[in-house]
Amino acid sequence: MTMLPITQVRAAFPALALSDDGAPRLYLDAPAGTQVAGRVVEAMSHAMIAACANDGGKFRTSVAAGAIADTAIASAAAFFNCGEDEVIFGLNTTSLFFQLAPLIAANWQAGDNILLTRMDHDANVAPWLQAAEARGVEVRFIEWDRETFALKLETLPHLIDARTRAVAVGHASNFLGTINDVTAVCAAARAVGAVSIVDAVQSAPHIALDVGAIGCDLLAASAYKFFGPHLGMAFVSHRLQGLIRPLKVRPSADVMPTRLMPGTPSFEAMAGTTAAIEHLAWLGIAAGTVSADAPLRQRLAAGLAAAQAHETELMRRFLTGIAAVPGLTLHGIANANRLHERVATFTFEIAGHSADAIAANLAARNMFVWNGYYYAWEPAGVLGLRDRGAVRVGFTHYNTLEEVDALTAALGQIAGRA
Structure with missing residues (x-):
């Protein structure tokens, strides 16, 4: 090894x-x-000195800020293994879920239900609980086994049905350490057309994330949990983008990431996140298992x-x-x-x-x-x-x-x- x-x-x-x-x-x-x-500290310092401006302008610092954003989006897309038009940034995972929850829940109706787990950080529970309460929707929970410390996936067929609108699950538990079979959970959600949501905050520092393999609609992680700054980033599938109506100011472009990322982002934190992702990529070079010029x-x-x-x-x-x-x-x-x-x-x-x-x-x-x-x-x-x-x-x-x-x-x- x-x-x-x-x-x-x-x-x-x-x-x-x-x-x-x-x-x-x-x-x-x-x-x-x-x-x-x-390298994160250096990238953020450089951004705040050499690119201290909003993006979208013709002048040098604005162009530099735009380049930072573009690079961060490309890096996040590689991190999630998704398209660059499926990435957004926010304050952190908790804030991103609270931001997106009412948008996802807009069409929920009485008689619908959602499925959460008894293993998750409350960032992947409370936003959906509040959304369900606002829409009058039933909340169900999948339990975990006290002996194996694994979710009771065998109960999924009894918990998910044609009226299930969303399923939220954590990739890895911040309390037990368990890595959950999120692929199986998302497949069960997809079978009934439910939106599948994955909290990858605890898995991101340890496991290569692949949203295509997982099969989720929404997945979020926080850069400060994987050696970077306080910033959250999320994968939002094309399917989910088509289901939600964003909250945005009228002049902003109705394209990704702007349509789901209101306001001016932290360009310095985006630069730091890119550097954190590059650090993780460097580990393979340091271990001698991949070349420096590999994608x-x-x-x-x-x-x-x-x-x-x-x-x-x-x-x-x-x-x-x-x-x-x-x-x-x-x-x-x-x-x-x-x-x-x-x-x-x-x-x-x-x-x-x-x-x-x-x-x-x-x-x-x-x-x-x-x-x-x-x-x-x-x-x-x-x-x-x-x-x-x-x-x-x-x-x-x-x-x-x-x-x-x-x-x-x-x-x-x-x-x-x-």
């Missing part, structure tokens, strides 16, 4: 060189937001494959380490033979220690983790964790085996305290 040159990869992230009072920072908070690649899509696939291979080893090491931690309960797939079914996001509890206390103890060691329920309202509710919460750590391609060992050693020390 070709391995990532981890020293070279870590050098691509300026924040990884930081320390506090001699203690290096151990970033384990990636599911909430990754560290930013250096962007090919480099992306190779880069994410290299990242996934590295993260699989991190996951394996973490599961081995926590097996020796007394009182630790992992909420998610723990079988080393099923690592292909999850991303490197782990949520757990340690008996006798609150999530808040564990996170504080690790923070004192300069290990950055989250505690709570991370807007995963539904899965936290299933597990009864909305009040006390749990600890979440996440690994990505810039983390090392040594960092995993340091974490599990710290957890062992915490668990061993009376």
Whole structure:
């Protein structure tokens, strides 16, 4: 297996060189937001200096801003493996879903229904709940198995029918780490003509996305979860574009992306997102699995494959380490033979220690983790964790085996305290 040159990869992230009072920072908070690649910082700085203007003008900085937007759209299209006229940008995935939900729901009627999951981040639940309430539409949920941590796909035929108007599903859980079979869910939606919606925020840093293979109508991800700036981007299929009437100012062009992207975008964030995508593509070059002159899509696939291979080893090491931690309960797939079914996001509890206390103890060691329920309202509710919460750590391609060992050693020390 070709391995990532981890020293070279870590050098691509300026924040990884930081320390506090001699203690290096151990970033384990990636599911909430990754560290930013250096090329992202440089691209955004360049955009704000050399292209600080609105697009559409004849003068140099305006032309440069337009070029940034065009390149970002092309890069996002390669990222999603879709047409350039099927991409829009927004503040983040949550905002994009809230923006699009009332447009998608405009023709829903009493007697219709939508299907959501008990596994999703609330960004892919609340917008559709509110839209359903406004239109008087029934809401159904697909549950997940407490033993396998997988959606109960066998129940789909009982949940989707001719009156189902939309189906929303997360590609990877930000709480359990499970990678869902979104292709099967979208196929079931497509069979009855329902709009299929995929939240790819947690999968985007780890898996090459292919909206054609998934078969969805709408898919969104946030660049700050894959080593870029705070910006959301979405794939909107031609079919879905034909179903919705956009909210737009009268003078704006009725073409993509303008028709579904009202107002002036953040050109600097678009430049940073392009750079983040280029970073992922560079990983394949660094691993020696693709040439530098290969098409962007090919480099992306190779880069994410290299990242996934590295993260699989991190996951394996973490599961081995926590097996020796007394009182630790992992909420998610723990079988080393099923690592292909999850991303490197782990949520757990340690008996006798609150999530808040564990996170504080690790923070004192300069290990950055989250505690709570991370807007995963539904899965936290299933597990009864909305009040006390749990600890979440996440690994990505810039983390090392040594960092995993340091974490599990710290957890062992915490668990061993009376």
